[in-house]
Amino acid sequence: METIRNCAGIGYPAAGDTTGSAILSLFLAMSLHPEVQQRAQEELDSVCQSRMPEFSDRQNLPYINALCIEILRWSSTVPLAFPHTTVEDDYYNGLFIPARSIVMVDSFSMNFNEETYPQPHKFDPERFLSADRKTCVVSSASSAAFSFGKRKCPGRYLADAELFYIAASVLKWFTIKPQPGVVLPVRHEELFTSEIVSSPLPFKCMIQPRGEQHDALIKDAL
Numbered sequence: 001m002e003t004i005r006n007c008a009g010i011g012y013p014a015a016g017d018t019t020g021s022a023i024l025s026l027f028l029a030m031s032l033h034p035e036v037q038q039r040a041q042e043e044l045d046s047v048c049q050s051r052m053p054e055f056s057d058r059q060n061l062p063y064i065n066a067l068c069i070e071i072l073r074w075s076s077t078v079p080l081a082f083p084h085t086t087v088e089d090d091y092y093n094g095l096f097i098p099a100r101s102i103v104m105v106d107s108f109s110m111n112f113n114e115e116t117y118p119q120p121h122k123f124d125p126e127r128f129l130s131a132d133r134k135t136c137v138v139s140s141a142s143s144a145a146f147s148f149g150k151r152k153c154p155g156r157y158l159a160d161a162e163l164f165y166i167a168a169s170v171l172k173w174f175t176i177k178p179q180p181g182v183v184l185p186v187r188h189e190e191l192f193t194s195e196i197v198s199s200p201l202p203f204k205c206m207i208q209p210r211g212e213q214h215d216a217l218i219k220d221a222l
């Protein structure tokens, strides 16, 4: 009973801020990149026509999948993962790591490594598509955003499914735009907080239904 209670207890704080931050980052990225949003909506319209996206559509939505992975990379929600301690002396790539050392995973540097991700500050889902653009070549559950090893985020499959469904549903129904007259910054440090769980700094955007056909979809879903 205590184990069940503790699992539920840790799940809430571990899931809430991180998933919330990733979803806010979706709204921020779409406010900054109308060309990405338009391409995502074209893919959703061609696959789902006038109905809501479903999980079964996922394999036919490579650009939406790539967009979700790019959100996790670009927002780097948990930039240094959580600290861990070595229990015994160890060597890694020739480096001696004494027992009881604190080891941190620098996910931010991995996500912004320009050898892996050319122009790393650019928000570009294309980087995760195959050459023919028909397939998303990685799964978001394997993103560095969830860290590595035995203590890798156990909620990654849920987070991945939530982010996909929210991105697909929101972009099918709505267009996200910056508020008229508001110029959003572009530098990472001006867009996100610098905390254990990094989130978009407050920003204003408009969320507009995409048109009459989409108004009907929204009303049907209520």
Ligand code: HEM
Binding pocket: 010, 011, 014, 015, 016, 018, 019, 022, 077, 078, 081, 082, 083, 105, 145, 146, 147, 148, 150, 151, 152, 153, 154, 155, 156, 158, 159
């Ligand atoms: C976008 C969403 C999420 C991100 C970016 C994220 C990221 C992370 C990271 C980086 C860690 C640390 C791993 C490490 O210690 O090296 C972690 C741990 C954890 N996450 Fe997530 N997470 C997300 C969503 C979730 C969800 C939805 C759940 C549960 C429903 C969850 C449950 C946990 C738990 C329980 C731990 C601690 C695991 C342990 O210490 O062994 N996370 N997460």
